[in-house]
Amino acid sequence: MNIHExxxxxxxxxxxxxxxxxxxxxxxxxAVSAAQTLGGSxxxxxxxxxxxxxxKAGGVRVCKSLHxxxxxxxxxxxxxxxxKQTGEAGKQVNRLYVEEGLNxxxxxxxxxxxxxxTEKVAxxxxxxxxxxxxxxxxxxxxxxxxxxxxGDQVSAGEGRxxxxxxxxxxxxxxxxADILAKLHQAFCQKDAAMxxxxxxxxxxxxxxxxxxxxxxxxxxxxxxxxxxxxLRDHDEEDxxxxxxxxxxxxxxxxxxxxxxxxxxxxxxxxxxxxxxxxGDRPANFLDVGGGVTVDTVCEAFKLLFSDGHVKAVLVxxxxxxxxxxxxxxGLLEAIKTHPMNVPVVMRLVGTNEEEGRRLVxxxxxxxxxxxxxxxxxxFAVAAAKGV
Numbered sequence: 443m444n445i446h447e448x449x450x451x452x453x454x455x456x457x458x459x460x461x462x463x464x465x466x467x468x469x470x471x472x473a474v475s476a477a478q479t480l481g482g483s484x485x486x487x488x489x490x491x492x493x494x495x496x497x498k499a500g501g502v503r504v505c506k507s508l509h510x511x512x513x514x515x516x517x518x519x520x521x522x523x524x525x526k527q528t529g530e531a532g533k534q535v536n537r538l539y540v541e542e543g544l545n546x547x548x549x550x551x552x553x554x555x556x557x558x559x560t561e562k563v564a565x566x567x568x569x570x571x572x573x574x575x576x577x578x579x580x581x582x583x584x585x586x587x588x589x590x591x592x593g594d595q596v597s598a599g600e601g602r603x604x605x606x607x608x609x610x611x612x613x614x615x616x617x618x619a620d621i622l623a624k625l626h627q628a629f630c631q632k633d634a635a636m637x638x639x640x641x642x643x644x645x646x647x648x649x650x651x652x653x654x655x656x657x658x659x660x661x662x663x664x665x666x667x668x669x670x671x672x673l674r675d676h677d678e679e680d681x682x683x684x685x686x687x688x689x690x691x692x693x694x695x696x697x698x699x700x701x702x703x704x705x706x707x708x709x710x711x712x713x714x715x716x717x718x719x720x721g722d723r724p725a726n727f728l729d730v731g732g733g734v735t736v737d738t739v740c741e742a743f744k745l746l747f748s749d750g751h752v753k754a755v756l757v758x759x760x761x762x763x764x765x766x767x768x769x770x771x772g773l774l775e776a777i778k779t780h781p782m783n784v785p786v787v788m789r790l791v792g793t794n795e796e797e798g799r800r801l802v803x804x805x806x807x808x809x810x811x812x813x814x815x816x817x818x819x820x821f822a823v824a825a826a827k828g829v
Contacts, residue, residue, distance in 0.1 A: 551566075569608050697751070725746075737772075739768060744779070787810045789818040
């Protein structure tokens with residue numbers, strides 16, 4: 443689960459990580475009032491959306507007067523910000539964060555994530571902060587250091603390795619080690635999946651400050667963190683994904699044309715891959731899971747049939763725990779309110795396969811049956827293209 447920058451900074455501040463002073467603004471007057479309360483002569487007005495690349499898209503404005511703050515707020519609130527991560531549709535700006543301006547001497551990249559290889563929490567750091575880390579990795583990989591934390595907390599030696607790599611000196615090294623320890627503590631205690639500071643800055647006064655922060659919580663651990671669940675912004679999420687989560691469906695909207703319904707994440711990924719090999723793209727990731735019921739299958743079909751981007755649906759079920767007749771019954775329930783307005787390709791193999799096929803055929807549904815995944819993907823891509 444994603445949260446906003448201002449929320450991530452509030453969490454970090456709880457653990458003693460230095461962040462700039464700032465305030466949330468939901469309208470223009472609140473933005474101006476926030477700047478007045480913060481004082482000073484330079485403010486930064488930041489659009490709050492769940493996507494990176496805001497600065498390049500004009501979503502971060504440096505203001506040198508209250509008039510500039512008002513103008514920035516008027517311009518940003520209600521606008522649609524298109525960044526590299528939002529896609530062409532962009533995201534509407536409904537919240538602003540007004541921050542004090544700081545004198546920046548250097549910018550660093552720093553993130554924490556779970557290193558699956560070492561089964562440790564790892565730091566990824568670079569002295570080339572403020573840039574796309576992917577670009578840095580592609581053009582100057584020597585500027586990136588990945589360091590897995592060996593123990594339950596960051597050691598003094600690990601802190602020095604990172605500080606030296608960033609080119610910090612004297613008291614900055616000690617400050618860096620302290621921040622690293624607090625970031626690691628926040629990451630672990632809040633069950634984060636990823637924590638990114640881009641940039642972590644060194645001010646001209648010699649202080650290390652988190653200028654931007656991105657926090658992604660591990661969905662599987664949210665039951666332990668009602669305080670994080672309370673930060674969820676439904677306006678930033680795809681309504682279809684919110685609806686799917688209410689029925690226990692693992693659904694992620696994508697930008698292709700083939701709607702997918704599969705049981706099992708691995709089979710779902712394989713299905714998506716072969717669709718692309720056949721010349722089209724999946725419109726979604728949808729894993730109905732193992733404990734699926736007729737009602738949940740029905741809701742899954744409704745999601746697919748109501749998606750205007752879907753030109754064909756591919757159902758790929760390998761029945762073990764999941765029964766094929768349950769999938770068929772879910773389809774019959776769904777079409778009572780959501781007609782099959784696109785071609786449907788079905789591959790039902792396994793438990794109650796014959797019963798599932800019988801239910802669909804006796805209902806007179808014009809589905810396209812496939813014997814294997816390769817054939818199913820080929821039929822779905824052809825159907826989506828009207829061939």
